[in-house]
Amino acid sequence: xxxxxxxxxxxxxxxxxxxxxxxxxxxxxxxxxxxxxxxxxxxxxxxxxxxxxxxxxxxxxxxxxxxxxxxxxxxxxxxxxxxxxxxxxxxxxxxxxxxxxxxxxxxxxxxxxxxxxxxxxxxxxxxxxxxxxxxxxxxxxxxxxxxxxxxxxxxxxxxxxxxxxxxxxxxxxxxxxxxxxxxxxxxxxxxxxxxxxxxxxxxxxxxxxxxxxxxxxxxxxxxxxxxxxxxxxxxxxxxxxxxxxxxxxxxxxxxxxxxxxxxxxxxxxxxxxxxxxxxxxxxxxxxxxxxxxxxxxxxxxxxxxxxxxxxxxxxxxxxxxxxxxxxxxxxxxxxxxxxxxxxxxxxxxxxxxxxxxxxxxxxxxxxxxxxxxxxxxxxxxxxxxxxxxxxxxxxxxxxxxxxxxxxxxxxxxxxxxxxxxxxxxxxxxxxxxxxxxxxxxxxxxxxxxxxxxxxxxxxxxxxxxxxxxxxxxxxxxxxxxxxxxxxxxxxxxxxxxxxxxxxxxxxxxxxxxxxxxxxxxxxxxxxxxxxxxxxxxxxxxxxxxxxxxxxxxxxxxxxxxxxxxxxxxxxxxxxxxxxxxxxxxxxxxxxxxxxxxxxxxxxxxxxxxxxxxxxxxxxxxxxxxxxxxxx
Ligand code: MIC
Ligand code: SF4
Numbered sequence: 001x002x003x004x005x006x007x008x009x010x011x012x013x014x015x016x017x018x019x020x021x022x023x024x025x026x027x028x029x030x031x032x033x034x035x036x037x038x039x040x041x042x043x044x045x046x047x048x049x050x051x052x053x054x055x056x057x058x059x060x061x062x063x064x065x066x067x068x069x070x071x072x073x074x075x076x077x078x079x080x081x082x083x084x085x086x087x088x089x090x091x092x093x094x095x096x097x098x099x100x101x102x103x104x105x106x107x108x109x110x111x112x113x114x115x116x117x118x119x120x121x122x123x124x125x126x127x128x129x130x131x132x133x134x135x136x137x138x139x140x141x142x143x144x145x146x147x148x149x150x151x152x153x154x155x156x157x158x159x160x161x162x163x164x165x166x167x168x169x170x171x172x173x174x175x176x177x178x179x180x181x182x183x184x185x186x187x188x189x190x191x192x193x194x195x196x197x198x199x200x201x202x203x204x205x206x207x208x209x210x211x212x213x214x215x216x217x218x219x220x221x222x223x224x225x226x227x228x229x230x231x232x233x234x235x236x237x238x239x240x241x242x243x244x245x246x247x248x249x250x251x252x253x254x255x256x257x258x259x260x261x262x263x264x265x266x267x268x269x270x271x272x273x274x275x276x277x278x279x280x281x282x283x284x285x286x287x288x289x290x291x292x293x294x295x296x297x298x299x300x301x302x303x304x305x306x307x308x309x310x311x312x313x314x315x316x317x318x319x320x321x322x323x324x325x326x327x328x329x330x331x332x333x334x335x336x337x338x339x340x341x342x343x344x345x346x347x348x349x350x351x352x353x354x355x356x357x358x359x360x361x362x363x364x365x366x367x368x369x370x371x372x373x374x375x376x377x378x379x380x381x382x383x384x385x386x387x388x389x390x391x392x393x394x395x396x397x398x399x400x401x402x403x404x405x406x407x408x409x410x411x412x413x414x415x416x417x418x419x420x421x422x423x424x425x426x427x428x429x430x431x432x433x434x435x436x437x438x439x440x441x442x443x444x445x446x447x448x449x450x451x452x453x454x455x456x457x458x459x460x461x462x463x464x465x466x467x468x469x470x471x472x473x474x475x476x477x478x479x480x481x482x483x484x485x486x487x488x489x490x491x492x493x494x495x496x497x498x499x500x501x502x503x504x505x506x507x508x509x510x511x512x513x514x515x516x517x518x519x520x521x522x523x524x525x526x527x528x529x530x531x532x533x534x535x536x537x538x539x540x541x542x543x544x545x546x547x548x549x550x551x552x553x554x555x556x557x558x559x560x561x562x563x564x565x566x567x568x569x570x571x572x573x574x575x576x577x578x579x580x581x582x583x584x585x586x587x588x589x590x591x592x593x594x595x596x597x598x599x600x601x602x603x604x605x606x607x608x609x610x611x612x613x614x615x616x617x618x619x620x621x622x623x624x625x626x627x628x629x630x631x
Pocket of ligand 2: 065296356360
């Protein structure tokens with residue numbers, strides 16, 4: 001059978017197992033990345049594994065999320081991460097350099113590489129013909145120490161792009177279109193491989209917008225072919241040596257094919273509170289907006305911000321609109337300065353933030369009560385912006401910029417055609433990077449807010465407990481452990497962070513869990529979608545939650561639960577979900593043929609542990625760290 005591009009790269013990195021969908025394989029990892037909010041836990045676990053030196057060719061630790069320094073906590077985290085880099089020979093990217101995914105695209109990712117990152121938008125790197133996968137922190141620690149990663153072989157869906165985009169529609173509209181068709185569950189179990197004549201017209205920044213938001217489809221990752229566009233991007237970055245042309249074999253096998261006619265795509269918008277709640281901008285009618293936020297790892301590139309600058313040039317934004325712009329990287333900011341785009345933005349009335357995640361993760365710029373916020377970001381989950389009553393709409397940079405002028409959600413197709421600006425040369429500064437050689441004799445630096453990660457629970461032959469919460473479908477990791485400027489500084493302090501678990505759904509959850517000395521969680525479909533934050537498993541672990549029983553799980557969260565030693569059971573019959581009563585006591589026997597028994601009535605229902613043998617062994621060992629330490 002002829003290989004897809006995905007299988008070609010996986011095959012060239014295969015260390016163990018067979019490339020058959022659903023099989024467990026071990027692959028060689030070339031590169032890793034972490035960011036600060038998931039990095040501290042990853043590095044505490046790396047210290048527990050304590051390798052003599054790193055096993056990857058390149059590992060980068062970015063500081064981009066927790067850049068607001070209201071107290072000592074975030075600054076202490078930065079210093080801890082820096083000291084880990086110095087000890088283990090990693091590359092450190094200081095605060096102010098920009099967002100990990102934008103920077104990794106600019107400096108490090110290359111065709112045919114395998115990258116694992118502790119952030120769900122790591123697949124951004126797929127724009128460059130690489131396999132880039134988001135994962136939990138412990139998987140990154142293992143990859144840095146041992147150079148490999150275990151994964152379940154995904155199926156491959158070919159997204160065949162035909163024709164080209166029309167006036168003022170852009171890559172964001174393509175991915176919103178796919179979200180409309182496939183929904184937030186449509187990519188689960190798949191790698192999305194983009195081919196077809198439409199690919200040629202898309203720049204690397206545009207491809208990166210698409211691969212970035214493949215995370216919202218639930219896909220393992222997304223990948224583009226490596227072609228002339230890839231070569232010229234690498235050339236502009238002074239990295240042309242890293243270029244390798246890559247495409248699938250002729251007539252490759254795909255598990256599914258979706259054809260998209262780019263010429264039919266209109267400006268689209270994802271309405272509150274899910275990235276797949278998509279409709280056309282034109283169909284919304286008059287919708288006044290209060291805030292517009294442009295940037296993030298989805299649309300913070302130089303090209304995107306120049307589109308905005310061109311639309312705003314010589315004009316003034318609407319009086320009722322607060323416009324904030326966060327460039328994706330320090331290079332993007334410098335190029336905006338050189339091209340005078342920054343002047344156009346400021347003259348029009350935009351507020352410029354430092355290159356970082358910023359408002360995307362609720363680090364400032366929370367909208368006013370019941371505010372309407374248009375954002376070029378990738379997630380609009382309720383409360384993620386920092387204001388529970390606000391409504392967030394996701395749009396392209398072109399739609400955001402034009403709406404900033406009109407004061408209401410407006411289709412940029414009313415404007416003349418704006419051509420994308422590509423620089424001749426990308427400016428690449430090194431002032432924010434530190435390249436460490438590694439020195440195993442060094443001690444890492446831990447401030448008082450950095451607490452040890454929670455110990456795995458004692459292994460038992462049966463689990464007993466109360467169902468402490470019964471969640472609905474598509475529960476996100478933002479629902480499990482929310483993030484905002486107040487909670488993010490606690491990412492290194494699991495005991496304290498555990499007080500915020502399910503905060504928006506049931507602020508008393510942690511008290512119940514503590515009173516009951518643990519218990520069970522029941523979930524609907526796609527439980528744990530969204531962010532890769534390992535904390536959504538570590539915090540329940542700290543509260544002695546022993547299992548989650550759900551209709552189905554998102555890939556990263558399921559892996560994080562297993563790594564933490566928490567059993568991810570699935571209902572054999574989905575309708576049994578309705579039979580579970582929150583607040584009642586159950587028992588689960590930990591032998592094959594698993595049953596969940598209602599302790600009062602003694603009625604039982606069948607549940608499944610859909611895991612590989614290795615994963616079952618990890619659960620038996622009490623989590624991946626204990627398992628790895630014993631290897
Ligand atoms: C996100 O966009 O939700 C984050 C913040 O980048 C997360 C990581 C985290 O929670 O720290 C992600 O996408 O994995
Ligand atoms: Fe940062 Fe937002 Fe991208 Fe997450 S989605 S990495 S918070 S910019």
